[in-house]
Amino acid sequence: MASRDEIRVAVAAEKAAPDILAFLRAMIAIPSESAGEAAVIERIAREMRKLHFDEVRLDAFGNVLGRVGHGPRVIAVDGHVDTVGVGDRGTWAHDPYAGQLDHGIVYGRGASDQEAGVAAAVYGAHIAKDLGLLDGITLWVTATVMEEDCDGLCWQYLLKEEVLSPEVVVITEPTNLAVYRGHRGRMEIEVRAQGRSAHGSAPERGDNAVYKMAPIIGAVQRLHAELSEHADPFLGPGSVTISDIRSTSPSLCAVADSCTIYLDRRLTRGETLEGAVSQIQNLPEVRAAGATVTVPEYQRPTHTGYVLPTRKYYPTWVIEESHPAVEAAVSVATGVLGARPAVGKWVFSTNGVATCGLYGVPTIGFGPANEVYAHTPDDQCPLEHLPKAAAFYALFPQIYTRLARPEKRL
8 A cells, every 4th residue: 555655755756746747758858969068057957946946056077967855865856967969860750859648658868867856856856945945965966977988987986076076976877667686887998909000002012901900800790699698687797898999000901000999898797897808808809909009088078178187987886786775776666667677787887887887886777768768760659657756756865764764885
């Protein structure tokens, strides 16, 4: 039987559903690729102020932070507001920037990944404040930037600079209203083979770097198959694939003097940055070519001009199903959905690589929409998910603080 608070929240969330939809459509209408989020950040700040958040501020990194409540238990609900681009518009059945509602589905870039989660979180926090559900709790809604370009960098800033210090973080990335408790890590690896140019009419005078790279490409494909044989029971196996290949040459009628491949390496539980780099360095084909293996560094400015250099390494993270954050999430979702939710993991990466992976802050996921539509021309969110997600975000802080001791780190 639903509790009094669950009933009150459900009623409030359904009443707010048209406003949540309008807010989501307004965000979708604003192009907001990584490093270009300024306009959508300001739009979110206006919505928070309209809903009488206790505090709304933009930080130096470019995130907008909205607070309701002022208790000692600090909880953050996070959603990134940057999106990928739209690619070939001819592949879209709906205008990517219209937020069109069609047969109960909202379409547009960012609908699933992940502005729907942000819209629901803002209204969930408003409902929690309005209904008096924040006794002893400070709830922050963090609308963060640059996740698509460098996942977790925004939270590296928030935690490293001690802008916020939450004891638990809820990530609103799409989970199809399931509870998620982790995902594989990832990293980027650069492999470079050096050659020597010569005129294309006499290639034997040079040393073609593309030819030196060719056996390495086959070795990477072989390594992926070997990784697939060793799966973690929850996260599955690690993986590796070539995401880009480039060469340099004095001209199109000359021998290539360098060739570089970029690897997308997914890390399962127990795998490390050092181990993944060593695997590539120790490939016989890499040694034979004398190729160099490095982890690139990211240092792109945010929309405010802030630069926070970081290696392109985003660690694996998992919290156990018995953790109070997971137990609270399952309890809340069961009340909201009327049935126990699935408990699982994301296939892709999230800001949890920083909150939990780097800094050990317990992190769980619950979000509207299905991740299979992320980065596709079918980007979408079911309308019915919005009030349910808002209800979850309104109820989670209260239930979590009842179950968990006020510890800040795993």
